[in-house]
Amino acid sequence: MKKTAHAALEKLKSGGRRLTAARRAVIEALAEAEAPLSASEVLGILVKRGVGADRATVYRELEALSEAGIAVTVRFESRAARFELAGGAHHHHAVCVKCEAVSDVEADAELEAAERRIARRSGFKVLRHSFELFGLCADCR
Amino acid sequence: MKKTAHAALEKLKSGGRRLTAARRAVIEALAEAEAPLSASEVLGILVKRGVGADRATVYRELEALSEAGIAVTVRFESRAARFELAGGAHHHHAVCVKCEAVSDVEADAELEAAERRIARRSGFKVLRHSFELFGLCADCR
DNA sequence: ACCTTACTGCGACAATGTCGCATTGTCAAG
DNA sequence: CTTGACAATGCGACATTGTCGCAGTAAGGT
Ligand SMILES: [Zn+2]
Ligand SMILES: [Zn+2]
Ligand SMILES: [Zn+2]
Ligand SMILES: [Zn+2]
Numbered sequence A, B: 001m002k003k004t005a006h007a008a009l010e011k012l013k014s015g016g017r018r019l020t021a022a023r024r025a026v027i028e029a030l031a032e033a034e035a036p037l038s039a040s041e042v043l044g045i046l047v048k049r050g051v052g053a054d055r056a057t058v059y060r061e062l063e064a065l066s067e068a069g070i071a072v073t074v075r076f077e078s079r080a081a082r083f084e085l086a087g088g089a090h091h092h093h094a095v096c097v098k099c100e101a102v103s104d105v106e107a108d109a110e111l112e113a114a115e116r117r118i119a120r121r122s123g124f125k126v127l128r129h130s131f132e133l134f135g136l137c138a139d140c141r
Numbered sequence C: 001a002c003c004t005t006a007c008t009g010c011g012a013c014a015a016t017g018t019c020g021c022a023t024t025g026t027c028a029a030g
Numbered sequence D: 001c002t003t004g005a006c007a008a009t010g011c012g013a014c015a016t017t018g019t020c021g022c023a024g025t026a027a028g029g030t
Helices: A003-013 A021-030 A037-046 A053-067 A109-122 B003-013 B021-032 B039-048 B055-067 B111-123
Strands: A071-076 A084-086 A092-097 A102-106 A125-136 B072-076 B082-085 B090-094 B102-106 B125-136
Touching: A003 A021, A003 A084, A021 A037, A021 A053, A021 A084, A021 A102, A021 B003, A037 A053, A037 B021, A053 A071, A053 A084, A102 B111, A109 A125, A109 B102, A109 B125, A125 B111, B003 B021, B021 B039, B021 B055, B039 B055, B055 B072, B055 B082, B111 B125
Parallel strands: A092 A125, B090 B125
Antiparallel strands: A071 A084, A092 A102, A125 B125, B072 B082, B090 B102
């Protein structure tokens, strides 16, 4: 089990949450994924591992992880929300519209500075933002 | 009817498309909206105006407008896709998480420059991007 | 071992689309 | 103006993505 997964479990326990098989499996699935996963993808992984979990449980778990700040929700162009563990640094994604590959994109200092400028100009208090790139990856272009 | 709506209709006609009541009504609804609309919101407007249109028709129309480059799709945090006419300058949105108000955010030159830098660094060919702010508007903060 | 209550499974339901097919309506060629 | 091609529509069935209430289960502190 990855360190990120371990840290996530600790964080959960200290929040009055319990440590169940389904929870552990969801966190591990996210920890081992190389791209944000949808609820149905998580469910598929659990099933493949013999951890029978209900659809509703997976949804509830992902929501709980998001609320606890352990996972973050990202939305690409498809309908389903996707989730990834929040362990690492703030970053964004580049999604290939042909092969669906997702790669992380480091947060650019200028980018975040632009966001703050925009916020100041508009009197808007930014709580979070999304910034995702859609196009062709190096292999597909 | 707004100029943008008129231009959109022209653009459609020159693409072999036909000019129907439903199409005109959908375009007008988008042209008069102050924020991107979901399919069900568009449908609601059509109904209120006495233009009976089927759900499927509205979805198909919005998809066609997007494909033709007449409308752009934006996704906020809710599940439904939203659409706005593409007439104006490239811009982004600030969405209030409390009152749901949406305001346009001018594209910041630095922001778009950061995007190009990111693309260059990663070998990724960017076709389009999303950048949306979520937080509290001036009234709600 | 027991109690509390977080968590789960089940099933019903809601929201958002998508699709095939028969019918209708546009529009331009004749 | 009529008419034919085919774009567009309505209808209905179905798929995906969630959400919710409730009764039963089980985690973990005592
Ligand atoms: Zn690719
Ligand atoms: Zn960022
Ligand atoms: Zn507000
Ligand atoms: Zn932009």
